[in-house]
Amino acid sequence: MVSDKREDQGDGYRPQGATDRRVRADAKRNIDALLEAAKVVFATSGVDAAVREIAEKAGVGVGTVYRHFPQRSDLIGAVFRREIDACADAASILAGKHEPFEALANWMQRYAAFIATKRGLAPALHSGHPTFEPLRAYFEQRVRPALRTLLKSAAAAGEVRTDVDADDLLGAVASLCMSSHNDGPDHARRMVALLVDGLRYGTKSSSARSSRSLR
Amino acid sequence: MVSDKREDQGDGYRPQGATDRRVRADAKRNIDALLEAAKVVFATSGVDAAVREIAEKAGVGVGTVYRHFPQRSDLIGAVFRREIDACADAASILAGKHEPFEALANWMQRYAAFIATKRGLAPALHSGHPTFEPLRAYFEQRVRPALRTLLKSAAAAGEVRTDVDADDLLGAVASLCMSSHNDGPDHARRMVALLVDGLRYGTKSSSARSSRSLR
Numbered sequence: 001m002v003s004d005k006r007e008d009q010g011d012g013y014r015p016q017g018a019t020d021r022r023v024r025a026d027a028k029r030n031i032d033a034l035l036e037a038a039k040v041v042f043a044t045s046g047v048d049a050a051v052r053e054i055a056e057k058a059g060v061g062v063g064t065v066y067r068h069f070p071q072r073s074d075l076i077g078a079v080f081r082r083e084i085d086a087c088a089d090a091a092s093i094l095a096g097k098h099e100p101f102e103a104l105a106n107w108m109q110r111y112a113a114f115i116a117t118k119r120g121l122a123p124a125l126h127s128g129h130p131t132f133e134p135l136r137a138y139f140e141q142r143v144r145p146a147l148r149t150l151l152k153s154a155a156a157a158g159e160v161r162t163d164v165d166a167d168d169l170l171g172a173v174a175s176l177c178m179s180s181h182n183d184g185p186d187h188a189r190r191m192v193a194l195l196v197d198g199l200r201y202g203t204k205s206s207s208a209r210s211s212r213s214l215r
Numbered sequence: 216m217v218s219d220k221r222e223d224q225g226d227g228y229r230p231q232g233a234t235d236r237r238v239r240a241d242a243k244r245n246i247d248a249l250l251e252a253a254k255v256v257f258a259t260s261g262v263d264a265a266v267r268e269i270a271e272k273a274g275v276g277v278g279t280v281y282r283h284f285p286q287r288s289d290l291i292g293a294v295f296r297r298e299i300d301a302c303a304d305a306a307s308i309l310a311g312k313h314e315p316f317e318a319l320a321n322w323m324q325r326y327a328a329f330i331a332t333k334r335g336l337a338p339a340l341h342s343g344h345p346t347f348e349p350l351r352a353y354f355e356q357r358v359r360p361a362l363r364t365l366l367k368s369a370a371a372a373g374e375v376r377t378d379v380d381a382d383d384l385l386g387a388v389a390s391l392c393m394s395s396h397n398d399g400p401d402h403a404r405r406m407v408a409l410l411v412d413g414l415r416y417g418t419k420s421s422s423a424r425s426s427r428s429l430r
Binding site: 171 | 379383386387389390391393405406410413417
């Protein structure tokens with residue numbers, strides 16, 4: 001309300017507070033478009049893709065890329081951090097839309113998609129560059145609790161067994177999705193679904209047939 | 216009977232046929248001890264372990280090792296081939312001892328142990344050396360039908376679902392056991408058990424609780 005009053009001053013200039021907000025909103029939109037573009041370009045052309053290609057896809061200038069992310073490692077780190085956030089946030093979104101088991105099963109596939117993105121970034125992430133060091137901790141801080149909450153809800157509803165550890169599952173899905181024995185995303189999707197069905201074997205809901213065929 | 220008669224000739228010499236058989240039996244025993252020793256030594260000291268270490272463990276001379284396996288690649292290939300045979304043969308042995316599902320579940324863990332051995336040999340197996348080229352085909356020829364038979368029996372008994380492909384499962388277990396996300400053999404064992412429980416989700420036997428806890 002205060003700023004509304006100041007915008008009515010009639011001097012032809014936006015008051016500083018509103019301008020700052022607009023600039024910040026524009027910058028956030030630019031950064032978001034940039035990170036989305038970088039994610040897609042890294043996935044198709046690898047993490048050494050030309051900055052020009054990323055800038056063009058995002059609809060921003062090359063200078064904007066360098067202003068926000070002086071080093072390539074900054075950009076790669078920011079893309080990965082955004083993917084961690086999106087994956088973790090998906091847990092509560094799915095929990096709001098679905099029954100506990102369905103939320104869990106859907107999230108496990110969402111996590112598999114996250115791992116596929118991580119696979120593309122792996123050459124950089126495993127390079128030992130200091131920019132990437134905090135990301136492991138960030139992943140654990142955000143993704144692990146997300147799965148724990150989903151597991152807990154599904155277990156409380158009697159839909160999954162209670163003797164499976166979230167870390168075990170995260171590691172297993174990562175193994176299924178990143179291995180060279182992986183026969184592509186369809187194979188990974190089927191095997192993650194099989195693992196998730198294993199979670200509900202022996203529960204009250206286990207006499208129901210899996211809703212989706214594995215073929 | 217013929218050879219028994221010849222052994223009664225009283226000239227102080229074993230007849231040639233019996234000697235050949237004895238030599239062949241001795242050689243087979245030597246080779247078997249050698250391959251078992253090589254397997255263990257490769258697993259602990261890597262595939263570049265000293266031939267002397269392998270010979271000592273097998274209780275044979277170094278010359279015996281070189282006589283049977285002139286090149287290190289011959290020895291590595293023979294170790295791997297023997298492991299493939301043992302893993303494939305385990306399927307019918309387990310099928311003879313257990314109910315179909317138990318045979319399948321036990322074999323999947325046996326296959327996981329095979330993969331752990333394969334992991335140790337991987338640096339050699341993936342070196343592109345021509346000795347190892349036929350082993351992929353040999354693996355598929357022996358191990359794939361072994362699992363198919365077990366799956367078919369368990370499906371016929373109504374104990375596992377019918378929409379899972381043997382190759383998918385072999386790949387998934389290999390992924391779970393060989394990945395860097397693998398937290399050791401216990402983690403792999405638990406996750407293979409979970410995958411196997413997924414196989415029986417939705418079948419008539421699925422209301423029974425898994426006999427083994429995953430913890």
